Amino acid sequence: MPVSPPIPKLPPLRALRAFESAGRLGSFAAAASELGVTPGAVTALIKGLEADLGAPLFTRQPRGVELTALGAETLAAFTAAFDALGLATRALWSSAAPRAVHIATLPAIAQLWLSPRLPALRSLAPDIAISITAMEAPPNLKRSPHDLCLFFSDGPGQVIASDVIYPVCAPSLAPRLQSPDDLAHVPCLTDSAWDQDWPRWLAAANTRITPRGPIFSLYALALEEALNGAGVLIGHHPLVAPHLESGRLVAPFALRLPVKPPLRLWSARPLEKGHAARRVADRLTGQE
Template sequence: MKDHDRRELDSRYRRTALPPLGALRCFEAAARLESFTRAAQELHLTHGAVSRAVRSIEDALAVELFERRSQRVFLTPAGERLRDAAAAAFDVLAAAVRELREPPRKLAVVLSCEPTLLMRWLIPRLPAFHARHPEIALQLVAGGGPVGFEEIDLAIRRDDFDWGPRVHAQRLFEERVGPVCSARYRAEHLQAQARGARWADTVVRLHSATRPGAWADWSRAARKRQPAGPSQSFEHFYFSLQAAAAGVGVAIGPWQLVRDEVEAGVLVAPMGFLADGSAYHLLSPQPVGAGSAGAKLLAWLREQA
């Protein structure tokens, strides 16, 4: 017989030679509480059942585990040794049962993302991420500009500021921008153009405080002059895009932020989209490790772009 087969048989024999688990539970409780009566109360058994269980172990081991004196019990040295072993074994069993009963904990990742990108691009795609990676709990935080990594694991930012040499950046997608408006607004101004007015000079340019240079950046990239018509400003970039969809005027829309509405026909892009020289990146305080939650998120984000 091979050595490993013999060891397996020996191991099985040792397991079958153990006292019954129920009897050991009675002994452990009696040893811990130093009372058969209190052990019986804890285990919802009779005093006699606990006493018989302990006696069965003593008979099987041929040792005295308790000294019984004046209606009290005291552990013998052998009893103390078995008490310690039984307590440790039951602690291990209890811990394993707790782990099996509790649902597995998800890997929590705190991701900061620029607010408009978060609302218009990332959140609508979250169900697909959760379906792909149910083991990762993604906590989203809206934010822009420099990142403090004390409470944030990863961040999505456009490279329109210096994030410093210690930040690790993984490129996600380039920024492509273009004028966008509602289909009805475009049709109305095309009619005006048919009557002799320049379309570009009759539209209302929509600006935002968070991207004040959007029109100028597009004008330089497209090598076209800005429309000379009236303009209206909004507090946030998101509001200017909403106003464009509502038919208020024309906003400069980044492709990723308006793609769903363009594909649905809510917005139209009369002049298409072109790269403005900037890009979005996934930022982290350390390099993203292969196989980590960050690596899975990075791969998924690139797929969505």
């Protein structure tokens, strides 16, 4: 009587994901952040995988980890496989919920640029449900459940607006600012994520003062304080333009400094005409 050979046991998918993420990012901690687990969990998963294989995939060093020859040789294939799995899953989600669109963007863009446009989007496309996730860095759209990314980026995609920076303040504060040197005598508001805004603009203005003032972890909070007259903020034009148009903010100096990268919208795959994500993208880029 024929006997079927035993089916080889495959390594756990979670362990393979931990290996691929740690190998691609070069760090167990970065892999843990990406996968939403602890660094200890990543370490345990990779140790278990190495035990199953009977060979090491990483060399542990005081300052981090490095792929062994075996790990480096096989990493690309696993990256391609997980990217393909992520795209297939994204297609499955899109087919299951064809009228739902998920957008990932910076907190400042979500609050100051995207949110004011949502009423018009809902009016033009009432059949589409739009969800927004605010995050500090673009996700890997091949792996994440998001349809669109909206960030200041030099990558691929459609440019929404160029970024230009310049000081802005409430009209009540403007009379105290006759030249850039006067910034030494007023609070200069800073967003911690864009802490180089002031040095870049002041260098372009040939001013050597050191700006002093409160630091905020959210640009929207810093902007609200500028609106309240609490100080001067470096404005990013796509985010402050409505307040300049309304007169709630003014730009006391003529110098406007173009900076990169621009505000850009992109997707992980071509968006078919008529698809909900394509309709939202076309409206955000002014093509519909």
